[in-house]
Amino acid sequence: MILSKSEAYFNPIGQNSINNLPIRGAIVTISNGTDTIQLTEIDTSLNGVSVGGFYVALDSLTFLPTMIGIPGTQYTLNIITADGRQVSSSAVLHEPVALDSVWFKVQDNLDSLGFAWAKLSDPDTLGNYYRWFAKRLNKDDLYYTPFGSVFEDKFINGQSFDFAYNRGTVQNSEAEEDENEEAGFYKKGDTIVVKFCSIDRGTYEFWRDAENQLANNGSPFAVPSNVKSNINGGRGLFATYSVAYDTIIAR
């Protein structure tokens, strides 16, 4: 996880804020009800700049996880900063829900460009939430989320249906393929790894609101509002992801 401060809206973002915003030296623990582990603060670099405030539940030598997620378990996060501020949150790790199938389909008469499609059978209990990530092998550094990456089963409970996603990118990407006619599309020849996540309500609400806020930025009519957070005493998110992977070879 990353722990950082927020800053005044009209401050310029510069090296200073990147140096000063991360919160170092906090005591961060996660409990599953029986065991409690303390996260290790790591030094990491981002675009070549050393950044603090990263805490991981990994063994510092072997990089093996110090706690394994068990579906159905509630996890509690507690943070005490060096200056004594306390922040807490909790989230439930849902059962993973695998997609029935995934495929690539060329969109209309676009020669080689199309979307990633999937068929989902939603379990018949209400209260499933999902988030879609995808990554092109050898092309993307990370799993990216397209806009509208989260959805819930309020209107689709227990049904089987097909849906599609466009290609997500890094924020404000200026790569050529994100500015030309290929923007948002997958292409024949891509190998797409889909990371389909079952998430809890708090994670769903956070990303629903966050994506909404970013989409509304600049709308003169929207009444702005805060992103719903599951953090007591702060902004942001303590997220749980139950992951099911699939691979699409686009042809």
Next chain:
Amino acid sequence: MKFGGNYIYHRFTPTNAYARSGDVVFDLGDITRFYAHDAALYVNDEWDITEKLRVNGGLRMTYFAHIGPFSRYVEDPSFEGRFIDTIDYASGKKVKDYYNLEPRVSVRYELNKFSSIKASYTQNYQYIHIASFGSVSLPTDVWVPSTDRVKPQYGVQYALGYFRNFKDNLFETAVEVYYKEMKNQIDYREGATPDQDVRNNPDNNFVFGEGWSYGAEFFVKKSKGNFSGWVGYTLAWTERNFPDLNFGRDFPAKYDRRHDVSVVLTYERSKKWLFGMTWVYATGDALTLPTERYFMSAGPPVSVNGSGGLDVNNNFYILSGYDNRNDFRQKAYHRLDFSATLRSQKVKKFKSEWVFAVYNMYGRQNPYFIYFDVQGIARTAIRECKPSRSPCSVLSLQLLIILNSDQ
């Protein structure tokens, strides 16, 4: 004495949704409709108590009934969006009804030949409500009636004024103060989105609060002579409080307008030429701006990669945090308009006028709306959308042909 009555039958369709994917049709519930009876009787009379004291009083009796067919979705109080029950009402069956009395009284006391005092008390109930989704780019206004959940909006207003004419009624002047209280105001809960109205009753997503407004109005008018016109100035405060909005703190209404000035002057040079000038000034709308910015990595911040190392997620969202609602102001709106009217002689039943008008004489760039511009990742700038600069924004020329009906 005047009396009368009215009756309206309402039908509202605030939400209508349909969705399918391939052959799969999703259950978005029935179309939500509201049906209502709306009736009123009123009586009004005026009494001259003494030569100097006149009282005008009225009473309006109102009846409003929300009737079936209707399905009330009962939400699980601990789980937004999950429903534990539905209560069905048959066609014509009463869901909820309201009887209310709306008394009003105004008193005028003549101090002397050219000055008087007026005081009034008015009480109103409103059964039709409007609420707007603010969380979407293009807001949707939703009209709903009073229901078992939405109580009638209630308003009470007290006003007191002093009126005086000068120079043999050449000038009319007035000073009025008022105080208004509004109960059962409605709004959507923070962050509500239109999908939350689907397979649900829109009023399940409302929150309720109160509002109040007070201020003073000053007015001078000259209606006789070649040179006439009026000047009005209003100083006002309009605030609201909703326990579930803005952390329960008071906040200004969007149209809270501290200063509002109008100057309207007319000069009749001859039977042919009429010149007019209008200047308006208004405090800018209240608006909410972000106060804080924070970074969120778009997915898990750190992950272990295939070769056993760590990958840091360098894909960040910059999110905004908001503090008090409507805590900022747009710039004031002001504008000067000028017009010259050339009037022709009457030809049979018609007369014509050429109106030469210049709007926004001094080219004031009034902001239409405000948006943010994120420049690189360097900083956020505030931008105002406004008309392009020109010495006179608009010159308009119109020909009016007026049918003279008293011919």
